Amino acid sequence: MKTAAGLKACATGVAASVVFFASVAQPFRAAFSVAQAFRPAFQQQNPNAPQNFIKITGPVIALTHARVIDGTGAAARADQTLVIRDGSIAAVGDATAVTPPAGATVVDLTGRSVMPGLVMMHEHLYYTTGPGVYGQLGVSFSRLYLAGGVTTMRTAGNVNGIMDINLARRIEAGELPGPDIDATAPYVNGPSTFLQMHALKTGEEARRHVAYWNGQGATSVKAYMQISRAALKAAIDEAHRRHMKVTGHLCSVTYGEAADLGIDNLEHGFFAATDFVADKQSDVCPGQARGQQTIAALDENGEPFKALVKKLVDKHVALTSTLTVFETFTRGRPMPPGLDVLTPQLQDAFQRAYDRVQQNQQSVYGALFPKGMALERAFAKAGGLLIAGTDPTGAGGVVPGYADQRQIELLVEAGFSPVQAISIGTRNAAKYLGRDARIGTIANGKQADLVVVSGDPSTTIDDVRRVETVFKRGVGFDPVKLVDSVKGQVGIW
Ligand SMILES: [Zn+2]
Numbered sequence: 001m002k003t004a005a006g007l008k009a010c011a012t013g014v015a016a017s018v019v020f021f022a023s024v025a026q027p028f029r030a031a032f033s034v035a036q037a038f039r040p041a042f043q044q045q046n047p048n049a050p051q052n053f054i055k056i057t058g059p060v061i062a063l064t065h066a067r068v069i070d071g072t073g074a075a076a077r078a079d080q081t082l083v084i085r086d087g088s089i090a091a092v093g094d095a096t097a098v099t100p101p102a103g104a105t106v107v108d109l110t111g112r113s114v115m116p117g118l119v120m121m122h123e124h125l126y127y128t129t130g131p132g133v134y135g136q137l138g139v140s141f142s143r144l145y146l147a148g149g150v151t152t153m154r155t156a157g158n159v160n161g162i163m164d165i166n167l168a169r170r171i172e173a174g175e176l177p178g179p180d181i182d183a184t185a186p187y188v189n190g191p192s193t194f195l196q197m198h199a200l201k202t203g204e205e206a207r208r209h210v211a212y213w214n215g216q217g218a219t220s221v222k223a224y225m226q227i228s229r230a231a232l233k234a235a236i237d238e239a240h241r242r243h244m245k246v247t248g249h250l251c252s253v254t255y256g257e258a259a260d261l262g263i264d265n266l267e268h269g270f271f272a273a274t275d276f277v278a279d280k281q282s283d284v285c286p287g288q289a290r291g292q293q294t295i296a297a298l299d300e301n302g303e304p305f306k307a308l309v310k311k312l313v314d315k316h317v318a319l320t321s322t323l324t325v326f327e328t329f330t331r332g333r334p335m336p337p338g339l340d341v342l343t344p345q346l347q348d349a350f351q352r353a354y355d356r357v358q359q360n361q362q363s364v365y366g367a368l369f370p371k372g373m374a375l376e377r378a379f380a381k382a383g384g385l386l387i388a389g390t391d392p393t394g395a396g397g398v399v400p401g402y403a404d405q406r407q408i409e410l411l412v413e414a415g416f417s418p419v420q421a422i423s424i425g426t427r428n429a430a431k432y433l434g435r436d437a438r439i440g441t442i443a444n445g446k447q448a449d450l451v452v453v454s455g456d457p458s459t460t461i462d463d464v465r466r467v468e469t470v471f472k473r474g475v476g477f478d479p480v481k482l483v484d485s486v487k488g489q490v491g492i493w
Contacts, residue, residue, distance in 0.1 A: 047485070048139070048175075048176055048177075049175070049176075050174060050175075050176065050177040050475075050477075052177075052481065052485075053143070053146075053177050053477050053478055053481045053482050053485070054475060054476065054477060054478065055469050055476045055477060055478035055481070056105065056107060056469060056471075056475075056476030057105075057474075057475050057476060058104070058105040059085070059086070060083065060084070060085050060090075060101055060103060060104040060105065061083070061084040061085075061104060061105045061106075061107065061474065061476070062081060062082070062083050062084075062100030062101065062104040062105070062106045062107070063081065063082040063083075063084070063107050063109050063114060063450075063452070064081050064095065064100060064106060064107070064108050064109060065079055065080075065081075065095060065108055065109055065110040066079075066080050066081070066082060066109035066112060066113065066114045066452075067079075067080070067109075067112065067113040067114070067456055067458070068080040068082065068092065068113070068114050068115075068442055069113055069114070069115040069419060069422055069442075069457065069458050070115075070116070070441055070442040070443065071115060071116035071422060071423055071426040071427045071440055071441040071442060072423060072427060072441055073419050073420050073423040073427070074419065075419065075458070076113065076419065076456065076458035077094075079094065079095045080092060080093065080094060080095065080098075080114075081093065081094070081095050081098040081099070081100065082098075082114060082442070082450070083098065083100065083101060083104065084448040084450075084471065084474045085101075085474075086474065087447065087448055087473035087474035087475075088445060088446065088447055088448055088474065089442065089443065089444055089445065089446050089447075089448050090444070091444060092442060092443065092444060109452060111454065111455070112452055112453060112454055112455070112468065113452070113453050113455065113456055113457055113458070113463070114442065114450050114451070114452055114453075115149075115422055115426070115442070115450070115451050115453065115457065115464075116151075116422075116426040116427070116439070116440055116441055116442055116449060116450065116451070117149060117150065117151025117152065117179075117426070117439070117449030117450060117451055117470065117471070117472065118148070118149045118150045118151065118152075118404050118408075118425050118426060118451065119150075119151070119152040119153070119425065119426055119427075119429035119430050119433070119439060119440055120145070120150050120152075120153045120154075120388060120389050120390065120404050120407070120425065120429065121153070121154045121156065121265075121320050121387045121388060121389040121429050121432065122154070122156040122267055122268075122320045122322045122388075122389020122390060122391045123141075123145065123150070123153040123154065123155055123156065123389055123390060123391075123392070123400065123404075124141075124155055124156065124157070124158070124391065124392050124393065125137060125138035125141050125142065125155055125158065125160075125163060125164050125167060126138075126158065126159055126160065126392075127141070127346075127392050127393070127396070127490075127491065128392075128393055128394065128395060128396050129346070129491060132193075132194070132195065133195070133196075134159045134196055134393070135491065136160050136163050136493075137490060137491065137492075137493065138163045138164070138167045138493075139167075139176075139486075139493045140341075140486040140489065140490045140492075140493055141392070141400045141490075142167055142171065142176065142177065142178030142179065142181075143177055143178065143482040143483070143485060143486055144338070144341065144399065144400040144401035144402070144482070144483065144486065144490070145178065145179050145400045145401050145404065146177055146178050146179055146401070146470055146472065146477055146479075146482055147401045147467070147470065147477070147479035147480075147482035147483050148400065148401025148402055148403075148404045148405055148467065148479070149401070149404065149405065149451035149453075149464070149467050149470050149479075150179045150400075150401065150404050151179050151180065151439070151449035151451075151470065151471075151472045152179050152180045152181075152182070152429070152430070152433070152435070152439055152449065153179045153180070153181055153182070154181075154182040154184065154220060154389075154429075154433070155181060155182070155183055155184045156184060156222050156247060156249075156267055156320070156389060156391070157184050157186075157187045157222035157224065157249070158183070158184055158185070158186055158187070159186065159187070159194075159196035159197065160186070160196075161186050161213075161216075162216065164181065164183035164184060164218070165183045165216055165217040165218055167181060167183075168180075168181035168182075168183040168217070168219075169217065177477060177482065179472070180472075182219050182220050182433060183217065183218050183219055183220070184218060184219075184220045184221060184222050185209065185210060185213030185214070185218035185220070185221050185222075186198055186209075186213065187222055187223070187224045188200060188206055188209060188210065188221055188222065188223045188224065188227060188231070188232070188235045188246075189223070189224035189225065189226050189227055190226035190227050190228055190231060190252065191226060192224070192225065192226040197224065200227070200231050200235075201228075201231070202230070202231065202234075203230045203231050203233065203234030204234065205231070206227075206231035206232070206234045206235040206238070207234040207235065207237070207238040209235070210234075210235050210238040210239050210242070210244075211238055211242070214239075214242045214244060218244070219244060220239075220244050220245050220246070220247070221235060221236075221239045221244055221245070221246045221247070222246070222247050222248060222249065222267070223235060223246060223247070223248035223249075223250065223253075223258075223263070224248070224249055224250075225249060225250065225251035225252060225272075225285050225288070226251070226252050226285055227248070227250070227252055227253060228252065228253075228283045229253055229257060229261065229282070229283055232248070232253055232258065232261055232263070233261045233262075236261055236262045236263060237262075240262070245264040245265060245432075246262075246263050246264050246265070247263070247264060247265035247266065247267055247320070248263055248265070248266055248267060249267040249268055249272050250266065250267075250272055250273075250274070251272060251274055251285035251286070251287075251288055251291065252274075252283050252284055252285040253283070254273065254274050254275040254280065255270075255273045255274075255275050255308060255312065255317075256275050256308055256311055258317075259311050259312055259315045259317050260311075260315075262315075263317060264316075264317065264318065264432075265317065265318040265319070265320060265387075265432065266312070266317060266318075266319050266320070267320045267322065267389075267391075268320065268322050268325075268326075268391070269319060269320070269321050269322065269323075269372050269375060269376045269379075270295050270298075270319075270372060270375040270376070270379075271292065271295060271322075271326060271368070271372050272288065272291065273291060273294075273295060273308070274286055274290070274291040274294075275304075275308055276291075276294035276295065276298060276304060277290050277291055277294055278294075289364065292364050292368055293364055295368060295371060295372065295375070296364050296367040296368040296371050297367075298371065298375065300371075300374050300375050300377075300378040301378075305375070305378070306382075309378065309379050309382045309384060310382070312379070312384055313379075313382055313383045313384045316385070317384075318384070318385040318386070318387050318428075318432045319376065319379050319384055319385070319386055319387070320386075320387050320388065320389050321376050321386055321387070321388050321389070321407070321410075321411065321414075321424070322388075322389050322390060322391040322407070323369075323372070323373065323376075323407060323410040323411070323414065324336070324390045324391065324398050324403045324406050324407045324410065325390065325391040325392075325393060325394045325398050326365065326368070326369055326372060327369065327406075327410065328353070328354070328357070328394050328395065328396075328397040328398060329357060329363070329365045329369075329394065329395075330357070330363070330365040330366065330368075330369040331357055331358055331360060331361065331363060331365065331366060332358070333369075335354065335397075336397045336398065336399065336402070336403065336406060337399070337402040337403070337405070337406055337465065338399030338400075338401065338402025338403065339397065339399060340487070340488070341399060341402075341483060341486060341487050341488065341489075341490045342396075342399065342488075342490045342491055343488065343489060343490065343491035343492060344488070345491065346396060346490070346491040349395075349396055350395065350396040350397045353395035353396060353397065354397065373410075373413065373414035373415070374414075374415075376414060377414055377415045377416070380416075380424075385428055385431065385432060386424050386428060387424065387428045387429040387432050388407050388408070388411065388424050388425045388428075388429065389407065390403035390404055390406075390407050399490070401479075401483075402465075404425070405464045405465045405467075407425065408421050408422060408424075408425050408457075408461065408464050409421075409461050409462060409464065411424055411425070412461045418457055418458050418459065418460075418461045419458050421461065422457065422458075422464075426440045426441065427440040427441050428440075447473055448471050448473060448474040449471060449472055449473065450470075450471040451464075451467055451469075451470055451471075452467070452468045452469040452470075452471070452476075453465075453466045453467050453468065454466040454468055467479045
């Protein structure tokens with residue numbers, strides 16, 4: 001828990017944490033108003049300021065003797081020097097060719113690798129805190145994402161409305177630590193049993209929803225499982241008119257139908273496709289389980305699947321791999337990383353969910369999980385743009401930052417080489433966002449979004465977990481400080 005002194009300092013920081021402490025801890029209320037009255041006196045102590053989490057900073061920084069994995073899928077290059085100036089990469093090359101400028105802060109990275117900051121595309125700022133209920137954890141999550149090496153992320157749907165947008169703005173303004181955020185509008189969904197989702201019945205309602213949330217600051221759109229084709233079409237048209245892209249975790253609409261309607265991206269690999277459900281009715285979700293049975297039995301070399309892949313590739317529909325969330329549903333898999341940052345209650349809840357999964361020998365995931373990997377490989381091999389994300393939902397256990405590293409490991413298990421997997425988690429997503437001129441790869445002139453890891457993930461992918469420093473726009477953040485600031489409390493804020 002925070003101390004009273006910490007709370008006073010909070011008054012100059014994030015309103016959300018103040019509201020939380022004020023509402024549960026009556027005695028702190030007085031402290032809060034006193035702090036507010038003497039606001040300037042506490043400004044240096046703001047515990048939420050990015051400055052608290054910085055490890056390396058300076059006008060010019062030279063990283064020397066580093067192994068560089070540049071995010072293009074090319075082989076790693078040993079003994080490189082990287083010069084960072086004004087938030088950008090001013091030079092990168094062999095130690096023999098690039099000399100650290102006079103006055104630069106020199107950081108010797110012998111034994112370490114530098115890769116681009118992760119660009120992760122199915123992230124959330126909420127978490128499953130109870131059955132069918134999602135708690136807003138934007139403050140702790142944005143720190144965990146950055147600590148894990150994520151420097152740019154898209155939230156793939158939100159259940160709150162304004163928090164993703166406000167966090168994106170305040171991080172952009174340098175007021176809070178975290179990745180750059182492409183903030184989605186609240187889910188575009190039809191009537192459903194989800195208590196925290198809108199029920200958009202008509203095309204006009206969907207259009208107004210997209211227009212309103214874009215006006216509030218949302219920069220992308222995600223459709224969900226009960227959307228109708230008419231509402232999805234209207235949402236896509238309105239989003240495109242406003243230069244926003246649309247993704248979907250679909251069920252009522254098939255992948256093929258969505259591609260024909262002009263969708264830009266589909267979530268969860270092929271795990272959510274209902275294209276192969278024989279008696280599928282238009283605009284009706286036959287149940288995620290029905291779709292998944294057909295996917296588990298699908299032949300990746302068969303004509304029906306190849307025809308769908310061809311359509312997605314021809315129409316430039318990107319596919320987001322979220323193997324991390326499905327791993328938590330699959331028997332015999334290891335416990336996911338990062339659980340110790342959660343509150344004890346959420347740790348217990350996930351342990352129970354994990355135990356249930358281990359006991360369920362009939363689950364479709366035994367066949368579905370490896371098949372999902374094979375289908376994603378086939379999509380990429382056919383020329384499709386595969387991007388990556390984590391999806392911190394399900395029954396818990398997908399912990400931001402840690403899961404982003406795990407997702408890269410799972411892409412290697414799916415058959416990609418380590419440098420290909422890193423490229424999927426960096427360059428491919430930057431391409432999808434239309435920001436690949438600035439982010440996603442390491443080259444002269446690119447934004448200095450970099451992850452320094454101990455070891456060599458180009459040969460040992462697990463080394464992506466050994467993050468030492470995360471540079472965002474040339475400022476080096478300390479993952480230990482970021483994680484320590486939220487440890488044991490993720491679930492509260
Ligand atoms: Zn999701």
